[in-house]
Amino acid sequence: MARTGDDRETVHAAARGDRVAAQELVESTYRDVWSTLIRLTGGDSELAADLTQETYRKAWQALPKFQGRAKFSTWIYRIAYNTFLNHIRRPRAVQPLEEEAAQQLPADTVDPVAALSWGEEAAGLREAVLALPDDLRFTVAARYWQGLRVREIASLEEVSPAAIRKRLRKALAVLRLTLEEVS
Amino acid sequence: MRLDDKTLAQKLRQQPNPEPPPELLERLLADLPEALPAPIEQVAAPTASTAGRPVWRSWATAASLVTLVGGGWLAYQVIGQAPPVAPAPESAVADTSAEDPFSRAGVVSAEEGNESTTEVSARAAEDVAELQILEQEVAVADELDRRSEVTVPDQVLEPGVKEKTAAVRPVDRIVRGGTEARPVEPAPVGDQPVSESSLRKITAPRETAAAGEPTLARKQELSEERAELGARLEALGYVQEGEVASGRQRNVRRPQGATSSAPAPPPPSPSPSPSPRVESKRLEEVVVAPPDHDGASSSRGQVQHDDREAAREEPNRMLFDHYGVNPLVATREDSQSTFGLDVDTGSFTLVRRYLDDGRLPPAAAVRVEEIVNALPYPDLRVPRRADFALAAEWGSSPWSPSGRQLLRWTLQGREAIGERTPTDLILVVDTSGSMNRENRLGLVKRSLELLIEELGAHDRLALVTYGGRGQVVFEPTHERERVFAALDALRPSGSTNLEEGLILAYDLASRTRRRGVSQRLILCSDGVANVGRTGPDSILERIDDEARGGVELTTVGFGMGNYNDVLMEQLADRGDGRYAYVDRLEEAHRLFVEELTGTLQTLGAEARAQVEFNPDIVESYRLLGYENRDIADHRFRDDSVDAGEIGVGHTVTALYELVLTPEAERRLAAGGELATLRLRYRPEGSDRFAEEELVVGRRSAVEGWNQASFGWRLAAVAARFAEILRGAPGVSLQDLDSLVYRAREVAEQSDEETVWQLLDMIEQARNLAGLAQGGADWQ
Numbered sequence: 001m002a003r004t005g006d007d008r009e010t011v012h013a014a015a016r017g018d019r020v021a022a023q024e025l026v027e028s029t030y031r032d033v034w035s036t037l038i039r040l041t042g043g044d045s046e047l048a049a050d051l052t053q054e055t056y057r058k059a060w061q062a063l064p065k066f067q068g069r070a071k072f073s074t075w076i077y078r079i080a081y082n083t084f085l086n087h088i089r090r091p092r093a094v095q096p097l098e099e100e101a102a103q104q105l106p107a108d109t110v111d112p113v114a115a116l117s118w119g120e121e122a123a124g125l126r127e128a129v130l131a132l133p134d135d136l137r138f139t140v141a142a143r144y145w146q147g148l149r150v151r152e153i154a155s156l157e158e159v160s161p162a163a164i165r166k167r168l169r170k171a172l173a174v175l176r177l178t179l180e181e182v183s
Numbered sequence: 184m185r186l187d188d189k190t191l192a193q194k195l196r197q198q199p200n201p202e203p204p205p206e207l208l209e210r211l212l213a214d215l216p217e218a219l220p221a222p223i224e225q226v227a228a229p230t231a232s233t234a235g236r237p238v239w240r241s242w243a244t245a246a247s248l249v250t251l252v253g254g255g256w257l258a259y260q261v262i263g264q265a266p267p268v269a270p271a272p273e274s275a276v277a278d279t280s281a282e283d284p285f286s287r288a289g290v291v292s293a294e295e296g297n298e299s300t301t302e303v304s305a306r307a308a309e310d311v312a313e314l315q316i317l318e319q320e321v322a323v324a325d326e327l328d329r330r331s332e333v334t335v336p337d338q339v340l341e342p343g344v345k346e347k348t349a350a351v352r353p354v355d356r357i358v359r360g361g362t363e364a365r366p367v368e369p370a371p372v373g374d375q376p377v378s379e380s381s382l383r384k385i386t387a388p389r390e391t392a393a394a395g396e397p398t399l400a401r402k403q404e405l406s407e408e409r410a411e412l413g414a415r416l417e418a419l420g421y422v423q424e425g426e427v428a429s430g431r432q433r434n435v436r437r438p439q440g441a442t443s444s445a446p447a448p449p450p451p452s453p454s455p456s457p458s459p460r461v462e463s464k465r466l467e468e469v470v471v472a473p474p475d476h477d478g479a480s481s482s483r484g485q486v487q488h489d490d491r492e493a494a495r496e497e498p499n500r501m502l503f504d505h506y507g508v509n510p511l512v513a514t515r516e517d518s519q520s521t522f523g524l525d526v527d528t529g530s531f532t533l534v535r536r537y538l539d540d541g542r543l544p545p546a547a548a549v550r551v552e553e554i555v556n557a558l559p560y561p562d563l564r565v566p567r568r569a570d571f572a573l574a575a576e577w578g579s580s581p582w583s584p585s586g587r588q589l590l591r592w593t594l595q596g597r598e599a600i601g602e603r604t605p606t607d608l609i610l611v612v613d614t615s616g617s618m619n620r621e622n623r624l625g626l627v628k629r630s631l632e633l634l635i636e637e638l639g640a641h642d643r644l645a646l647v648t649y650g651g652r653g654q655v656v657f658e659p660t661h662e663r664e665r666v667f668a669a670l671d672a673l674r675p676s677g678s679t680n681l682e683e684g685l686i687l688a689y690d691l692a693s694r695t696r697r698r699g700v701s702q703r704l705i706l707c708s709d710g711v712a713n714v715g716r717t718g719p720d721s722i723l724e725r726i727d728d729e730a731r732g733g734v735e736l737t738t739v740g741f742g743m744g745n746y747n748d749v750l751m752e753q754l755a756d757r758g759d760g761r762y763a764y765v766d767r768l769e770e771a772h773r774l775f776v777e778e779l780t781g782t783l784q785t786l787g788a789e790a791r792a793q794v795e796f797n798p799d800i801v802e803s804y805r806l807l808g809y810e811n812r813d814i815a816d817h818r819f820r821d822d823s824v825d826a827g828e829i830g831v832g833h834t835v836t837a838l839y840e841l842v843l844t845p846e847a848e849r850r851l852a853a854g855g856e857l858a859t860l861r862l863r864y865r866p867e868g869s870d871r872f873a874e875e876e877l878v879v880g881r882r883s884a885v886e887g888w889n890q891a892s893f894g895w896r897l898a899a900v901a902a903r904f905a906e907i908l909r910g911a912p913g914v915s916l917q918d919l920d921s922l923v924y925r926a927r928e929v930a931e932q933s934d935e936e937t938v939w940q941l942l943d944m945i946e947q948a949r950n951l952a953g954l955a956q957g958g959a960d961w962q
Contacts, residue, residue: 019215026211034203043199049207053214060216122199129195144195158539158767162939172188175195 011072015063026056029073033080036146040084042126051087055080074152077142121179128178129171136171139164508911511805511842514798521819523812523826524594524790524835524862529740529752529764531557534908535940536766538947543916548748549909551808555836555901559935562894563595563834570786570866571596571829573877576895577857579887580840581925582903582918588841590804590879591895592794592860596786599831605641605700606783607659608634611688612670613708614650615679620709623742624675627707630739630771631670634705635663637779643700645691646670649684650677659695679711682722685736689725692734703783704736706754710747723757730759735828737782739774740764759788759828781830787864789872791826792837793819795859800847807838807902819863822872829864836894838902851881888925893932897941900926904945916952923949 013021033055038048058079066075129140135157142148142156143164150168154161512520530553537544566572572595580589610631618624635644643659644666657666685706692702726736736758740751748764755762761782765771774782791814796804818824829835841857844850851857860877885891891899903922907914923945930942 022215023212026215027208030208030211031203034207038201038203039199043201045201045204049204049210052203052207053210056211057214060214121194122197125194140195144192159769160936160940160943162943163769163936166936169188172191176191179191 011063011066015066022060025072029076030056032073032146033076036077036080036141037084039126039145040081040130040141042123042130047087051080051083055083058083070152070155073146074148074156077146077148078156080146081138081141124179125175128175131178132171132174136167136174139167140171140175143168507810508909509806509808509810511803511840513803514796514801517816518798519793519795519816519819520804520806520839521791521793521814521816522806522809522837523814523824524792524829524837525552525809525812525827526556526829526833526835527553527752527755527762528557529748529762530554530905532764532766532770533740533748534905535944536764538944538951539766541951543948543951544908546909549905550811551902551905551909552812552837553808554905555808555838555898556834558897558901558937558941560593560595560834560836560894560897561935562892563593565595565832566597569597569875570864570873571862571875573860573862573875575858575860575877575879575883576885576892577841577879577883578885578891578895581888581896581899582914583840586843588843589895589899590839590841590858591898592792592837592839592879593894594792594829594835594862596781596829596831596833599780599784603639603780603784603831605639605643607643607645607692607695607697607700607702608638608783609645609647609659609688609692609702609704610666610670611647611649611684611704611706611708612673613679613681613684613706614648614673614675614677615711616650616676617679617709617711617742619675620742623709624673626741626765626768626771628670628673629768630765630775631705631707632667633768633771634775634779635667637776638663641700645688645695647684647688647691648673649680649687650675651680652677653680653683653687655687655691658691679708681708685722686725689729689734692729693732701783702734703760704734704758706736706738706751707741708738708751709742710738710740710749710751723753726754726757730757734758735760735785737761737763739771757825759785761828761830778830778832781832784831785828785867786831786833787829787866787873789822789824789826790829790835790862790864791819791824793861793863794837794839795861796841797856797858798844800844800850800855800857802842802844804842805840807840807906809837819861820872822865826864836898838898851884854880856880857884893929896925896929897933897938900929900945901941904941904948908948916948919945919949919952 010021010024014025030052034048034052037051037055038045041047041051055076059076062079066072129137132140139153139157142153143150148156150161150164154164157164527550530548530550533548534544534554537548563574564572574593574595575590577588577590580587582589612624612627612631614624618627638644640661643661644657644663645659646656646666646669648654648656656669660666685704688704692704696702730736736754737760738751738755738758740748740763751764752762763770763774765774793816794804812827814824814826827835847855857879860879862875863872865872885895888896888899900922903914903918904926907916907918907922923942926942926945930938933939
């Protein structure tokens with residue numbers, strides 16, 4: 001992730017229409033975006049790639065509005081997360097595959113297909129994360145999947161770092177209980 | 184095997200994370216638009232000093248200090264889990280990259296050379312520091328836990344309060360110039376239907392600590408014990424979160440100095456009569472310079488909020504009334520101090536919002552009592568039978584070198600007994616064009632969603648909206664889903680006919696009144712009214728009448744740019760309701776979820792206080808705050824005087840600064856009284872007023888800061904902060920420096936989010952003040 005240094009210059013260059021700068025932004029962030037999405041989607045590589053693509057498309061549209069207050073990587077995480085939520089909430093008349101839907105939606109039970117390829121515990125944990133309330137899920141995914149710092153998440157959510165820390169504590173407590181129940 | 188936080192965090196990071204498909208990057212690059220859209224506004228590259236908010240809560244700093252000083256343990260723990268590694272030295276945190284399990288979790292990417300080793304180790308170090316802070320918090324909280332367990336209500340706040348008799352001080356109207364720069368994170372793009380909807384409650388059973396396993400080193404033992412405590416505390420914290428409104432359990436430290444009165448039997452008193460209003464404010468306009476650093480920043484906020492129309496609007500006008508600062512009063516001349524109680528908290532949130540935006544609030548936006556009352560005081564005893572418990576504690580003021588005393592006077596309302604009275608809630612939502620700015624309406628929707636989820640089966644919900652015209656969208660109904668859907672479909676547009684909206688809502692209330700059901704209007708607005716008789720006076724009379732008839736009005740303020748604080752407070756004040764300001768969803772959660780019962784159920788109406796000082800002991804006194812709640816001394820028992828409403832579980836704090844007479848000590852020793860506190864209110868559902876009294880003497884004295892209770896210190900810090908921000912005589916922004924230390928000392932004793940927020944705010948203010956003094960381009 002583009003943690004090193006300040007990506008502001010690059011963002012501003014991109015916002016001024018500099019394609020090389022934009023390319024740089026993609027290259028430095030897409031792995032993190034993808035890795036968050038692949039986990040959110042439960043290992044569906046195809047879907048994760050599509051959502052990643054959608055995320056960046058939205059980002060380019062919105063780039064003029066990007067304030068540079070947060071890092072680009074933080075900002076794009078928010079877009080990616082929202083893109084995922086939109087995806088699972090979108091009415092899907094055309095998608096007949098029950099299994100796929102089940103895989104994408106937070107479910108109470110462990111999806112056997114995912115479990116097979118992921119290992120039961122990892123799949124269980126992912127399900128547990130997806131079943132968290134929205135704010136906790138957002139925070140956990142940001143912190144542990146996207147690798148954002150607490151301070152960055154706090155500025156995304158417009159709350160204090162203490163509040164984020166509190167959310168993480170809560171989330172871990174719930175996850176622990178969920179996992180212990182399962183085992 | 185138990186899963187501790189570290190392991191869990193590690194497992195989360197270790198979630199399968201395969202390599203992105205090789206063609207992904209190509210696809211993404213192919214997607215790059217031919218011409219990237221040109222920036223709408225050229226955004227100046229922020230420099231270190233002006234970019235974003237200042238690094239106020241230096242968690243990172245604190246964390247690295249902790250890590251440097253005592254950090255070996257955790258590093259040791261972390262590293263200790265990777266077997267073949269030797270115990271780490273104190274400095275190990277920095278080079279945990281190779282063996283540290285966290286970094287191994289991140290290895291997926293590290294192996295690809297995508298992430299440098301330093302980054303990985305920085306992340307691991309951060310984790311370590313984070314967990315350490317966490318454990319410290321746990322240790323403190325657990326210590327409190329051990330000392331005692333007391334049932335206390337969450338916190339305080341509540342209905343509007345009234346003055347009306349004596350506030351004849353000159354009032355400045357401050358017009359905030361400039362445009363709004365709301366340096367928020369850019370809102371999610373385009374289709375942003377993602378609601379942060381669910382601050383849902385989850386409950387988790389209380390965990391029990393497992394027995395410690397035998398270990399080699401004592402350090403390890405201790406550290407494991409800490410982790411266990413942490414787990415317990417979290418589970419506990421959870422239970423608290425889940426239980427919401429009533430009967431919360433909280434572990435607190437018992438105050439050392441606070442005493443509480445045995446409530447005196449309430450004497451009968453004449454029934455209330457219509458209250459005369461005295462309106463005697465002189466308004467003058469003051470133009471405050473634009474707060475932004477530069478022209479670029481002033482265009483930011485609007486552009487990013489998908490509201491380009493609004494971006495071209497007139498400069499924002501923030502309306503506040505400045506009620507002055509209470510003077511020091513000589514006891515010989517006037518031994519009584521009388522005021523209406525106030526449990527509003529709007530000012531606290533408003534100040535927070537200003538600081539978050541990187542500016543100091545205007546003095547008029549700072550009301551000391553609202554800032555003090557926004558904080559939780561877990562040290563107060565909750566009365567079981569009586570409506571309220573009074574308590575007092577006094578000691579040397581930490582702020583005054585001249586030996587002044589600080590008297591803290593508190594009132595704690597009892598918790599709800601049994602079920603809340605069924606309530607018909609009439610939501611009155613402002614859908615005017617101004618609500619489009621900053622996505623105000625969006626925040627209103629999400630806030631009300633929280634409220635709707637909390638309602639009981641017997642509550643009903645109605646929805647009235649107003650833009651150019653008022654409209655009854657739903658009459659009171661149990662079908663909250665439908666109301667919610669209707670709410671969700673609202674789109675802002677048009678002018679603002681606040682008056683029509685309120686009148687429609689009141690008419691609806693009187694049409695649908697039912698026996699045994701209380702009625703309350705909840706007005707959600709930015710307070711900007713521009714159609715109808717927009718002066719508050721025209722609608723205030725109606726509000727008065729309705730409040731007397733039992734329909735209370737709670738106002739919730741949203742928005743910043745042209746937010747009208749005066750109007751919103753005044754409406755709630757007259758409507759016998761509470762006034763709150765919501766700057767973020769968290770605040771709505773506090774208002775509508777955690778304190779819903781208090782918000783909806785009044786315990787004492789028209790509550791006022793009188794403190795009578797003993798002139799032999801107290802030479803002079805000064806009430807901190809409550810400037811616009813002043814009541815003439817002789818009207819304390821005049822029940823027609825409009826005062827404050829206090830809800831179930833609410834707490835009210837009032838602070839006095841005292842100068843003692845030379846012979847005070849001797850007289851106190853001889854049993855002399857410092858002061859007598861009186862509370863007068865009308866219990867809910869009764870026509871008669873009740874009074875309670877507490878005599879304060881030597882028994883409730885504490886030496887000073889070090890001996891004082893947590894609550895006394897917290898209140899002292901909060902009040903001091905407010906005094907500094909509003910530029911009270913004798914204080915200056917430099918005083919924030921020393922305040923930060925006291926504030927941190929207090930915060931470290933608490934695991935309450937609001938207390939930590941106060942510390943954040945003080946640090947933010949100090950940083951901003953530093954900028955201002957440093958001759959920066961700030962204001």
